[in-house]
Amino acid sequence: ELRAPPDKIAIIGAGIGGTSAAYYLRQKFGKDVKIDLFERGEVGGRLATMTVRGQEYEAGGSVIHPLNLHMKRFVKDLGLSTIQSSGGLMGVYNGETLVFEESSWFIVNMIKLIWQYGFQSLRMHMWVEDILDKFMRIYRYQSHDYAFSSVEKLLHSLGGDEFLGMLNRTLLETLQKAGFSEKFLNEIVAPVMRVNYGQSMNINGFVGAVSLSGADSGLWAVEGGNKLVCSGLLQASKSNLISGSVMYIEEKTRTKHTGRPTKMYEVIYQIGSETRSDFYDIVLVATPLNRKMSNITFLNFDPPIEEFHQYYQHIVTTLIKGQLNSTLFSSRALDKFDLSTILTTDNSDLFINSIGIVSSVTENDNLQPLTDRGYVWKIFSQEILTKEQILKLFLSYDYAVKQPWLAYPHYKPPEKCPSIILHDRLYYLNGIECAASAMEMSAIAAHNAALLAYHRWNGHTDMIDQEDLYEKLKTEL
Ligand SMILES: Cc1cc2nc3c(=O)[nH]c(=O)nc-3n(C[C@H](O)[C@H](O)[C@H](O)COP(=O)(O)OP(=O)(O)OC[C@H]3O[C@@H](n4cnc5c(N)ncnc54)[C@H](O)[C@@H]3O)c2cc1C
Numbered sequence: 130e131l132r133a134p135p136d137k138i139a140i141i142g143a144g145i146g147g148t149s150a151a152y153y154l155r156q157k158f159g160k161d162v163k164i165d166l167f168e169r170g171e172v173g174g175r176l177a178t179m180t181v182r183g184q185e186y187e188a189g190g191s192v193i194h195p196l197n198l199h200m201k202r203f204v205k206d207l208g209l210s211t212i213q214s215s216g217g218l219m220g221v222y223n224g225e226t227l228v229f230e231e232s233s234w235f236i237v238n239m240i241k242l243i244w245q246y247g248f249q250s251l252r253m254h255m256w257v258e259d260i261l262d263k264f265m266r267i268y269r270y271q272s273h274d275y276a277f278s279s280v281e282k283l284l285h286s287l288g289g290d291e292f293l294g295m296l297n298r299t300l301l302e303t304l305q306k307a308g309f310s311e312k313f314l315n316e317i318v319a320p321v322m323r324v325n326y327g328q329s330m331n332i333n334g335f336v337g338a339v340s341l342s343g344a345d346s347g348l349w350a351v352e353g354g355n356k357l358v359c360s361g362l363l364q365a366s367k368s369n370l371i372s373g374s375v376m377y378i379e380e381k382t383r384t385k386h387t388g389r390p391t392k393m394y395e396v397i398y399q400i401g402s403e404t405r406s407d408f409y410d411i412v413l414v415a416t417p418l419n420r421k422m423s424n425i426t427f428l429n430f431d432p433p434i435e436e437f438h439q440y441y442q443h444i445v446t447t448l449i450k451g452q453l454n455s456t457l458f459s460s461r462a463l464d465k466f467d468l469s470t471i472l473t474t475d476n477s478d479l480f481i482n483s484i485g486i487v488s489s490v491t492e493n494d495n496l497q498p499l500t501d502r503g504y505v506w507k508i509f510s511q512e513i514l515t516k517e518q519i520l521k522l523f524l525s526y527d528y529a530v531k532q533p534w535l536a537y538p539h540y541k542p543p544e545k546c547p548s549i550i551l552h553d554r555l556y557y558l559n560g561i562e563c564a565a566s567a568m569e570m571s572a573i574a575a576h577n578a579a580l581l582a583y584h585r586w587n588g589h590t591d592m593i594d595q596e597d598l599y600e601k602l603k604t605e606l
């Protein structure tokens with residue numbers, strides 16, 4: 130039995146989390162609910178592009194895993210096109226020399242890997258695959274409409290105590306325990322953590338596995354930019370975009386058209402210098418809740434809603450069109466240097482995390498130099514690069530543009546994830562980033578929050594936090 134749907138729902142944040150929440154809420158609650166989506170910056174949030182010489186390049190979230198089924202579904206439903214992330218050869222630099230270099234010959238590569246690291250690369254692949262297999266259970270649960278009231282319960286339903294254990298231990302501890310060698314960890318695993326999360330192997334094991342899966346083959350992106358998924362979902366959900374900054378959320382009793390006093394949430398926001406407010410039955414917060422990133426205050430809640438102090442990692446994306454000074458990395462002659470991505474080991478003397486050639490968000494210029502003056506390179510660094518540092522990296526360059534980010538949580542296991550249910554009908558999506566931050570994770574959190582809000586609204590407690598779902602759904606077949 131269903132209760133009458135809510136009149137109004139507010140979502141704060143129009144990144145991939147907020148816009149996919151709007152899409153799923155519309156599916157669950159139907160066409161009559163008014164959905165307001167608040168955004169103080171650009172639709173897309175951490176999915177954004179930067180322009181170099183008239184071409185757009187991904188500046189934030191750029192690659193999507195072939196098994197990220199929500200993102201795949203969005204692209205299909207919205208009629209968008211995809212582009213394959215171009216491969217190219219990768220090397221690992223330790224501050225003095227290249228400790229690993231890929232070859233364009235598959236067989237040579239295999240021999241190199243086995244020669245340098247034994248069968249650890251294959252074992253690592255199998256380790257990640259096993260985690261991904263379990264992770265994929267979420268799609269089955271969500272397609273059967275099951276929801277979870279906490280990130281820990283969601284993870285436990287996927288991978289049991291093993292997944293919770295990964296959240297509480299560092300990747301280094303987890304992989305050392307699994308028998309991986311120091312050399313393999315330092316020369317292969319640590320560089321992948323640096324390029325993807327700008328951190329060391331002291332991040333939690335779960336995000337470590339997600340990061341390693343981000344080095345799989347078959348990665349893809351959305352033609353025209355990943356942010357097109359957000360604008361597409363916003364439109365498809367028929368939500369109303371409010372370009373304003375939410376400052377406060379307060380619980381208040383209001384008399385609705387039925388004449389009954391009802392507890393509602395007042396969302397107080399600013400557009401320019403003007404302060405406005407509106408009342409909602411349900412509110413979803415789809416932005417990291419900390420002072421630096423969203424600055425939202427919860428007023429008069431009983432019990433009070435805790436302050437969130439999750440520290441987000443500062444990362445700078447720099448795009449430079451120029452000619453790489455490859456002699457910095459290798460003694461090989463300039464014209465013999467064929468690497469398109471250079472990762473780095475955990476060395477505090479290095480001023481970059483990674484550097485790699487990127488193609489624009491339109492497919493047709495894949496890895497082609499824009500002119501004979503060079504490719505466009507994407508550099509990730511902890512700090513903004515100085516002119517001296519750029520001149521060290523490039524023999525010549527004719528354009529540079531940067532974007533600093535508070536990119537993803539600074540992982541420090543054991544992780545205690547923030548609550549999803551902040552109050553009766555107030556939900557928080559970005560707590561899932563404590564497990565791992567990625568576009569698909571935000572989409573999963575959004576689907577979960579929409580289902581949770583729907584079931585709690587209708588009193589369907591049997592659809593929330595069901596134990597042994599994997600077994601139950603197996604026998605249902
Ligand atoms: C440099 C970089 C590279 C990345 N690479 C990848 C990748 O290759 N693959 C991948 O899967 N993931 C990647 N990620 C992670 C991915 O981009 C994020 O996990 C994801 O985009 C988060 O989406 P979100 O909607 O949850 O949050 P956000 O995108 O941060 O959206 C939150 C939105 O809320 C808005 N907002 C905040 N406060 C308020 C307020 N008070 N009022 C109104 N609006 C507010 C913000 O302006 C923002 O638009 C990367 C991230 C970065 C920074």
Ligand SMILES: CC(C)=CCC/C(C)=C/CC/C(C)=C/CSC[C@H](N)C(=O)O
Binds near residue numbers: 339
């Ligand atoms: C959620 C699952 C199962 C998989 C996601 C895998 C994935 C795509 C991880 C990437 C995560 C991330 C934060 C990457 C940042 S850098 C991306 C890229 N290397 C670049 O150069 O821009």
